[in-house]
Amino acid sequence: MKVLVFGGKGYMGQEFLRLYPGAVVPSVDIADCGAVAAALDEHKPDVVINTAGKTGRPNIDWCEEHKEETVRSNVTGPLVILDECMTRGIYVVHLGSGCIYEGDNNGKGFTEEDPANYMGSFYSRTKAWCDDILKEFPVLILRLRMPFDGSTHERNLLTKISKYSRVLDTENSLTYMPDFFAAAMQLIEKRATGIYNIVNPGTMSPFRIMEMYKTIVDPSHTFEKLTMDRLSEVATTGRSNCMLSGEKLSREGIQMRPLEDAVQEALSAIAAQRG
Ligand SMILES: NC(=O)c1ccc[n+]([C@@H]2O[C@H](COP(=O)([O-])OP(=O)(O)OC[C@H]3O[C@@H](n4cnc5c(N)ncnc54)[C@H](OP(=O)(O)O)[C@@H]3O)[C@@H](O)[C@H]2O)c1
Numbered sequence: 001m002k003v004l005v006f007g008g009k010g011y012m013g014q015e016f017l018r019l020y021p022g023a024v025v026p027s028v029d030i031a032d033c034g035a036v037a038a039a040l041d042e043h044k045p046d047v048v049i050n051t052a053g054k055t056g057r058p059n060i061d062w063c064e065e066h067k068e069e070t071v072r073s074n075v076t077g078p079l080v081i082l083d084e085c086m087t088r089g090i091y092v093v094h095l096g097s098g099c100i101y102e103g104d105n106n107g108k109g110f111t112e113e114d115p116a117n118y119m120g121s122f123y124s125r126t127k128a129w130c131d132d133i134l135k136e137f138p139v140l141i142l143r144l145r146m147p148f149d150g151s152t153h154e155r156n157l158l159t160k161i162s163k164y165s166r167v168l169d170t171e172n173s174l175t176y177m178p179d180f181f182a183a184a185m186q187l188i189e190k191r192a193t194g195i196y197n198i199v200n201p202g203t204m205s206p207f208r209i210m211e212m213y214k215t216i217v218d219p220s221h222t223f224e225k226l227t228m229d230r231l232s233e234v235a236t237t238g239r240s241n242c243m244l245s246g247e248k249l250s251r252e253g254i255q256m257r258p259l260e261d262a263v264q265e266a267l268s269a270i271a272a273q274r275g
Contacts, residue, residue: 004045006030006081007052011155012095012147016049019181023049030077036084047188049093050081060123061236067122074126082137091140091191093184098145098173098197100128101242109173109245112143112195120238131195138193142184145199145244148262149177150269158266161206162213166226166234169207170241173199176262183254192252197244202259209263216267217274 007013008025017023024043028035030052040048054073056062063070078094085092100116110117116128134141148157157174161167180198187196207225214221231239246256256262 001047002045003047003049004043006048006050010051011153013051015177015181016051019185031072031080033080033084036080040084040088040090045090047091047093048081048085050078051095052077056123060121063123064237070122070126075130078130078134082134082139093140093142093188094134096131096141096143096195097127098143098199098242098244099124099240102240104243109243111245112197112248118240120240124240135195140187140192141195143195143197144175144180145173147175147177147180148266150266152270152273158209158270161210164223166224167206167210168228169205169225170228171203171205171243172241173203173244174259176200176266179256179262183249183256186254196249197246198249199244199246200256200259200262201246203243204259204263212263212267217271
């Protein structure tokens, strides 16, 4: 299976390259039809994994002020990849986000069929717009939520929130990267299509995670609780908080470990690295 990864220099892209070490990683703008077509014709992949996209630095607030670049990378680019791959019969894998939802859907969690109900940030809107089009085609959309692992990578949720002095106390679904990549590999192997929520069963708040961080990693760590009504004191645009249903993935026979166990494992790995 010849794999081509777009966005291979990013956080998720680097991880996919660990999963598929033989993958080719062309350095092209995914919104440039000619460049995407040339890369596909040169490498002739069986599978294209699109991990390119604008997520904003230091965070999604950036996307509010850079709408043109954000829409180009999060909507136009994926559509170019779709078009160029479809004409060549290439299987496409795209990364979606759970940040298009708000709430827990009456305790059931949002399924892959539920329409987006969170439009509070431009980043979230571009992710929802893109999914709405891609889901009409035989594309695999891996929908993840606040990815974390036991590394000290700056994009790891645990690293990010350990640097915050105030941490949100709102419950969320989360995605443990080792489980995500095991699930992604199985779905890709089967050539699955459609949207799959890939989250660990259960919800946790970042505040609860930091309480565990204090116990497992650093007893001297200090932080305060941040409630959603005071979010505007630390962010310029809204943030989604939501619970996703993982039932579709589970019906596929793919299991994710319970969220609290995953957080425990990741924090223990971080503690071990600190010595
Ligand atoms: N990390 C998360 O929390 C999370 C959660 C859910 C979903 N996702 C989705 O996962 C995907 C990857 O996210 P990530 O966290 O890996 O982001 P990332 O670390 O910012 O990586 C994205 C990569 O894509 C590149 N890129 C942006 N626009 C491009 C374009 N037009 N053509 C080619 N490359 C382009 C970026 O390069 P530049 O840096 O030069 O722009 C960067 O190297 C995105 O679709 C994101 O929405 C991420």
